Amino acid sequence: MYYRFLTLFTIQLACFALPVKSQQRTKFKTLNFLYSISGKETVSGIHNKEPNSTPARWTNKVDSVAGHYPGLWSGDFLFQEDNIDNRQLMVNEALKEWKKGAIINIMWHACNPGMNEPCGWNNSGVLSKLTDDQWKELTTDGTELNKIWKERVDEVCVYLQFLKDNGVEVLWRPMHEMNQKAFWWGGRPGPEGTLKLYRMLHDYMARVKKLDNLIWVWDIQDFKTLENDVVVYNPGDKYWDVAGLDVYDNESGYSESKYKIMQNVAHGKPIAIGECAKLPTAEQLAQQPDWTFFMCWSELEFLSNTINDIKSVHSATNVLTLDKMPGWN
Numbered sequence: 001m002y003y004r005f006l007t008l009f010t011i012q013l014a015c016f017a018l019p020v021k022s023q024q025r026t027k028f029k030t031l032n033f034l035y036s037i038s039g040k041e042t043v044s045g046i047h048n049k050e051p052n053s054t055p056a057r058w059t060n061k062v063d064s065v066a067g068h069y070p071g072l073w074s075g076d077f078l079f080q081e082d083n084i085d086n087r088q089l090m091v092n093e094a095l096k097e098w099k100k101g102a103i104i105n106i107m108w109h110a111c112n113p114g115m116n117e118p119c120g121w122n123n124s125g126v127l128s129k130l131t132d133d134q135w136k137e138l139t140t141d142g143t144e145l146n147k148i149w150k151e152r153v154d155e156v157c158v159y160l161q162f163l164k165d166n167g168v169e170v171l172w173r174p175m176h177e178m179n180q181k182a183f184w185w186g187g188r189p190g191p192e193g194t195l196k197l198y199r200m201l202h203d204y205m206a207r208v209k210k211l212d213n214l215i216w217v218w219d220i221q222d223f224k225t226l227e228n229d230v231v232v233y234n235p236g237d238k239y240w241d242v243a244g245l246d247v248y249d250n251e252s253g254y255s256e257s258k259y260k261i262m263q264n265v266a267h268g269k270p271i272a273i274g275e276c277a278k279l280p281t282a283e284q285l286a287q288q289p290d291w292t293f294f295m296c297w298s299e300l301e302f303l304s305n306t307i308n309d310i311k312s313v314h315s316a317t318n319v320l321t322l323d324k325m326p327g328w329n
Contacts, residue, residue, distance in 0.1 A: 114138070273294035286318055
């Protein structure tokens with residue numbers, strides 16, 4: 001009897017002592033993979049900016065320089081006419097990369113719903129503003145501006161549905177850099193601001209469009225107000241699966257304080273470097289091992305880093321390139 005009690009107690013104690021991260025399991029292969037590598041390894045990634053007609057341009061360039069393809073491929077629905085016309089080519093590449101074993105990340109630089117689409121990278125497009133009255137209309141179901149927005153969301157949902165139908169899981173990163181005031185969707189604090197539109201988008205895509213292949217990435221930028229921003233612009237744990245930080249402040253770089261802030265707000269969920277220009281080094285990633293992936297920004301990887309920098313991080317033992325990925329079949 002004593003032996004049985006002692007055995008049960010030992011099993012219970014062992015179970016209790018398991019780290020929280022090892023107990024995390026989801027329906028997503030890729031999200032489970034991120035949980036499994038958190039604290040040990042980091043997936044390399046790069047964004048494939050314009051044009052959508054060549055959606056692996058920057059991924060291929062990394063391989064040509066480093067001798068390894070990144071483990072994460074990223075695409076963008078974008079906003080210009082030619083890129084909108086080539087969205088199918090972009091998601092075709094996403095499917096191709098998925099079959100190779102890459103993590104798929106997709107974002108959307110959306111046109112202002114109060115203005116025309118297609119649009120430009122200017123104050124009549126992605127970098128434009130909405131008045132307070134327009135914002136209220138946008139975030140009120142059934143209004144004209146809200147209908148226009150949903151129509152544009154419906155258009156990208158067609159492509160996300162295509163990926164769902166083909167078994168592709170997508171790290172979906174809409175309304176990125178929510179604390180960034182340059183974008184029409186960002187920089188509006190408070191429950192009726194940016195958070196409200198993000199939550200509405202999440203509920204519409206998940207409940208109405210039933211896109212259950214999306215892994216939601218909540219993403220902010222590393223401004224000096226980061227400690228406050230992770231509170232003010234946090235839509236709530238149920239609205240995101242991965243917390244991403246865009247690191248563009250070269251003065252502070254990959255500081256320990258930023259890392260700790262993201263760890264604390266994640267509550268055990270994966271954290272990632274959502275965008276960067278300057279690559280983290282293998283040594284920095286070893287010191288901050290909870291970053292599950294980094295995604296360098298297209299041409300900025302080659303403008304902000306030396307060839308040796310790129311080769312070094314992609315050959316590091318704690319960095320996962322495509323040839324080290326487990327595959328999804």
